[in-house]
Amino acid sequence: MNCWHCDTELIWGGDHMFEDVGMDGEGIVTNLSCPQCEAYVEVFLDLTPVSHTGNPPPEEIDEEENL
Numbered sequence: 001m002n003c004w005h006c007d008t009e010l011i012w013g014g015d016h017m018f019e020d021v022g023m024d025g026e027g028i029v030t031n032l033s034c035p036q037c038e039a040y041v042e043v044f045l046d047l048t049p050v051s052h053t054g055n056p057p058p059e060e061i062d063e064e065e066n067l
């Protein structure tokens, strides 16, 4: 992955779980830095299962299908 600003190959800084950085849900935060300029990049990969937000009742699914 190259720097957005100067197109230099970024240096991988490390991976952290969402809970390690105080975020809700499950996921990975990867941080990278550029050796050429002062750019700092964080990549957020959200791996939170959708079902954890709560499944809608079957009645609501039927209403959406009828529309």
Ligand SMILES: [Zn+2]
Pocket (backbone or CB within 6 Å): 003, 004, 005, 006, 007, 008, 034, 035, 036, 037, 038, 039
């Ligand atoms: Zn750069």
